[in-house]
Amino acid sequence: MPQAFTKIGLISKPDDLRVADTLTMLASDLSNRGIAVMLDASSASYFTAPPYPVLAHPKLGQECDLAIVVGGDGTILSAARNLSDSDVPVLGVNLGRLGFLADISPEQTHTILTEILAGEYQEEERSMLHARILRGGRVIGESDALNDVVIHKWHIARMIEMETTINGLFLNSLRADGLIVSTPTGSTA
Numbered sequence: 001m002p003q004a005f006t007k008i009g010l011i012s013k014p015d016d017l018r019v020a021d022t023l024t025m026l027a028s029d030l031s032n033r034g035i036a037v038m039l040d041a042s043s044a045s046y047f048t049a050p051p052y053p054v055l056a057h058p059k060l061g062q063e064c065d066l067a068i069v070v071g072g073d074g075t076i077l078s079a080a081r082n083l084s085d086s087d088v089p090v091l092g093v094n095l096g097r098l099g100f101l102a103d104i105s106p107e108q109t110h111t112i113l114t115e116i117l118a119g120e121y122q123e124e125e126r127s128m129l130h131a132r133i134l135r136g137g138r139v140i141g142e143s144d145a146l147n148d149v150v151i152h153k154w155h156i157a158r159m160i161e162m163e164t165t166i167n168g169l170f171l172n173s174l175r176a177d178g179l180i181v182s183t184p185t186g187s188t189a
Helices: 019-031 057-063 071-083 106-117
Strands: 007-012 034-041 065-071 090-094 131-133 138-145 147-150 160-166 171-176 180-183
Touching: 007 019, 007 071, 019 034, 019 065, 019 106, 019 138, 019 171, 065 071, 065 147, 071 090, 071 138, 090 106, 106 131, 138 147, 160 180, 171 180
Parallel strands: 007 034, 007 065, 065 090
Antiparallel strands: 131 138, 147 180, 160 171
């Protein structure tokens, strides 16, 4: 049975004038439908005095039923990483150039939202990666990724040596320029 969305978080690309109109239109449309609207800090920056609660990504993910991301694929990848602990569904509105992940245009949002709020949608589950880099048994970096994880030497193309494990099980030792691990979402796949 489709989920009822009553609290929707808006996440946007920062510092892009094209976002303001779409964000304002979306927030107004949702409010007029009786949906509680919440903003991330980037979205709030487009309002002179934000008329909706402004929450950090972890809290936004806990509070909303759906996150709508306004921007391009990079903005969606960032939002997915920031919301990965909350398991909140993400819907993308494309203001970018490629639109591999966000294929809804601003002009379609009212119609698409009407369908989604009526339960007429299919949720698509996506795999995510959690990468952790250890050096000398100490974690020196870790992150979640929706598309891919790239390990390489910073600034200079040089050989690196690495040992790859999956869920603690040894996969291989590798000496190479780098390593790309991709999910089916990643363009590398």
